[in-house]
Amino acid sequence: MKHKNIIILSLLFTTAICSQNMSQNAGSSLFSDYKASRVGDAITIIVVESSQASNNAETKTGRSSNLSLSGGFDVNNKTSSSGNATLSTGNDFSGSGSTKTVGVVKTKISATIDSVLSNGNLVIKGSRKISINGEEQMIYIKGIVRPSDIAADNSVLSYNISEAEIVFEGSGIIDNAQKPGWLTKLFHWLF
Template sequence: MRYGAVLAFAAMLCGCQRLEDVGKAPAFTPVEAGGEYYAMTTPGLPEVQPQGYSGDEASLWTGGRGSLLGDRRAGQRGDILTVVIEIDDKAEISNTTGRSRSGSDRMGIPNLLGIPQRIDGNMPAGASLADAFGTNSSSDYQGNGSVARKEKLTLRVAATVVEALPNGVLRIQGSQEVRVNFEVRELIVQGFVRPADISRQNEITYDKIAGARISYGGRGQITDVQQPRYGQQIADAVLPF
């Protein structure tokens, strides 16, 4: 009874939390809560000016990033670059396995110094040591398996350099949220990139991101309806059948 009351109370709390969202659009995640905002608002390492820099900001030939011919690609914490996600994967796997085995064993003692004949006289009718025992066995196994998968995703998202590692590799993180009516579409990307892989347009493709973590989903009324209820999820995890 005590455990039942605890479960009922927990279910009531979950229900109350869901009732608070009735008639409301899902809220956006605060931008200030992410690592991107921290990387852009905290000071980074001081920028080293090239030798011979005269300090004339009006010159077109200075080596600074703000000059006309300067490198505008992301390279330090707080910089922004564009991640291009174009996934078009297709995989088909088919396996067939077959196995068959059969065996037969027979053993008898028809003649052994006349002993089998003497024993046969004391055995029940039809029994004889000439055919002491016989066995037959067979097994057959067939297995088939197939996998067919096709994924296509084309997206672009701005990411922020949140950390520059000692070896020069950049750790990036980007997020994007778009709300349409009562449904929020979420896109999250993070990973590690080399500055040399960033194009002159300050873009990088997803296949050049090491340890890439890409999440594309949503939350809201439609997503909520597509999910099974808490009771069904608990039953699926607990019930053994």
Template sequence: MKRIASALVLASLVAGCGVTDRLANVGRAPKLTPMDNPSAPLIEPSLGNQAAAHRSGKPVETAAPSASLFRTGAGAFLRDQRASRIGDIVTIRINISDRAVVGNSTTRSRTGSESAGIASLFGLESQLDKVLPGNPDPANLVDTSSDSQSAGAGNTSRSEQINMTVAALVTDVLPNGNLLIRGRQEVRVNFELRELIVSGVVRPEDIARDNSIRHSQIAEARISYGGRGQLTDAQQARWGQQIYDALFPF
């Protein structure tokens, strides 16, 4: 009981913190998450920087002109413009249309009967009426039968469909050339905030010509689509009901 009481007190305190936050945000729209600083090289390599570094023996940290044709990726006509470095942007096309139906049925039946008796046992069968009530018959002492039946059926149906497009940043390049990507998109309409988060590992070879990639080509993909706001709060059970459901098994 002490453990249950302690758990209730702790859950109340934790829930109380959430209540305080919700009361402070009454009448206010949910806040957008601050944008993280994108990872990108501070200085783009160029022919001029490489020549100066070769003469001095150390790298020269000077910003390259944004319109220089000698800066890698700035105005290259022959360079592949698909994402390949830290800070590059790649478009992710999410087209999830999954449907699964699982059904099973089980039927079990069993019938058994047993019959046993002692017609004669060294004359001891004549003494059974003194031990067992009801004038027993030695030839039919035990007669049992059993019958059991069991039937079960189950059906699971699931359907999901998400069609979205999100831009992601290349956050790191692995030693084998694969790219770590992460994209975050938030859309707030009135008092409801919708959030889409995508992360995973992609191969540069899988990126299409239009610098896009399908979600099915992302390894270790983590796709989260949800929201927060007044509509989400209305669809969730109250914190007291959630605590009750977690603690009481009946």
């Protein structure tokens, strides 16, 4: 009996020392899904952004004025001649303008956890460079993600990122063709 107690105590002691820490070994556990939560962990950002803005303005003004004079004179109770003078002025203005902007962006980009804030939220940063036939497109993303917004496949929708900065930049022949030339820039600067 004494030997059984020693064996049971040694098993309990070994189990207590070698117990599994679920937060450190979640990737190898059979009972939990691994979610990105530590610095350096990868996370997939699904960028689904759409924006729409419109502004309309219309102005109409008008002013008109008329001045009329008429008169005559008599000589020996006879009306001899009369004169009329008329002066008219007018001013009309009509102006209108409208702007409309629509933007839709859909892409996926991988990012890494840069730091973990004291409240558990994750600061993420990521970039991707795509080059096709001399055209380069850079995509940058950064922001703060709540751990509860991370799906089981370690993806986050972009509208769940607070303080999100999503930047698309391009360079190449098409980008250069969309910019005004130096002569056009000079004329705009002068006039």
